[in-house]
Amino acid sequence: MRKGALLVISAPSGAGKTTICRKLLARRKDLRYSVSCTTRAPRSGEKHGRHYFFLSREDFKRKIQRGELLEWAMVHDEYYGTPRRYAEDALKHGFDVIMAIDVQGAMSVRRKHPSAVLVFVLPPSLETLKARLARRREAQDSAAKRLANSRGELAAIKNYDYVVVNDDLEQAVSQISSILTVESLRTSRLDPSHLAAATA
Numbered sequence: 001m002r003k004g005a006l007l008v009i010s011a012p013s014g015a016g017k018t019t020i021c022r023k024l025l026a027r028r029k030d031l032r033y034s035v036s037c038t039t040r041a042p043r044s045g046e047k048h049g050r051h052y053f054f055l056s057r058e059d060f061k062r063k064i065q066r067g068e069l070l071e072w073a074m075v076h077d078e079y080y081g082t083p084r085r086y087a088e089d090a091l092k093h094g095f096d097v098i099m100a101i102d103v104q105g106a107m108s109v110r111r112k113h114p115s116a117v118l119v120f121v122l123p124p125s126l127e128t129l130k131a132r133l134a135r136r137r138e139a140q141d142s143a144a145k146r147l148a149n150s151r152g153e154l155a156a157i158k159n160y161d162y163v164v165v166n167d168d169l170e171q172a173v174s175q176i177s178s179i180l181t182v183e184s185l186r187t188s189r190l191d192p193s194h195l196a197a198a199t200a
Contacts, residue, residue, distance in 0.1 A: 003189045004091040006113050007098045007180055008106045011121035012153050013076075016166045017100045018051075020121060023173045024098060028180070032090045034099040037063065040078040053083070071101065071108035080105065096180060103156040110159075117183045119176055120160040124167040 011017040025033055037053040039060050048054050055063075060079045063069050070088070072081030082099055090097045101109070109116050157163060162179050166172040183189075 002094055002184070002191060004094050005096045005180060005183045005189060006087065006091060006109070006116040007096060007176075007183070008109055008116055008118045009098065009100045009121060009176070010103050010106045010118070010153070010156075010160070011100075011166075012123065015121050015123045016169065016172070017121050019169065020166065020173055020176060021098055021100050023169070024177060024180075027173065027177060028096070030094075030096055031180070032086075032095045032097050034082055034087045034090075034097050036099065036101060037069070037072075037081045037083060038078055040076070040080075055079075070112065071105040073102060073104035073108070075102045075104065082109070096184060103153050103159075107156075107159060115188065117162075117179065118160040119162045119164060119179060120157050121172065122154075122157075122163060122165045124165055 009017045009021060021033060025031055035049065035051070035053060037055050037060060039055055039057050042048070042052070042054055046052065046054075057079065060072075060081065063081065063083075064072055068084055069081040070084040072079060074080075080102065082101060082105065087097050087099065099109075106118055110118060162176075164172050164175050164179075
């Protein structure tokens with residue numbers, strides 16, 4: 001059995017990372033989604049345990065203290081984090097795991113899992129990003145804060161393995177799916193017994 005690949009997708013708010021993840025999961029049966037925890041309120045249509053685990057700040061801090069999070073960070077004045085057990089168990093059983101997290105979380109994952117594959121998704125333009133954030137119907141100050149934060153996030157691109165521009169959604173999904181296929185074929189992900197048999 002090969003080791004699963006840990007695929008981290010980051011993007012400025014509104015660049016489409018959640019939609020890309022959903023389409024990748026529909027396309028690839030070997031892929032599992034790591035649901036993040038957050039202290040922010042659910043948006044319209046979001047469900048606890050499916051889109052996020054929505055926690056109180058007290059519950060989130062308890063998870064930090066117990067070491068139950070693979071990574072965590074404060075983003076847009078709210079806590080976000082990745083439950084450790086689900087992701088590590090899925091990888092151990094040969095599944096690829098995808099997580100959609102911010103740049104702080106991505107760097108934390110890279111430190112703990114150096115073999116993680118980091119993909120940054122870009123919007124086609126800043127104007128497109130502004131329009132997408134406006135369509136979310138968030139409070140104006142929240143949208144402005146996310147847009148301002150996106151400029152700092154863009155500076156982290158150099159720390160990622162791949163960059164994909166989400167101009168055409170289906171093309172972006174195909175490109176990231178191809179990245180995952182290539183990464184899954186690395187010799188470092190093969191079961192050591194397979195390598196031994198090949199070199200015998």
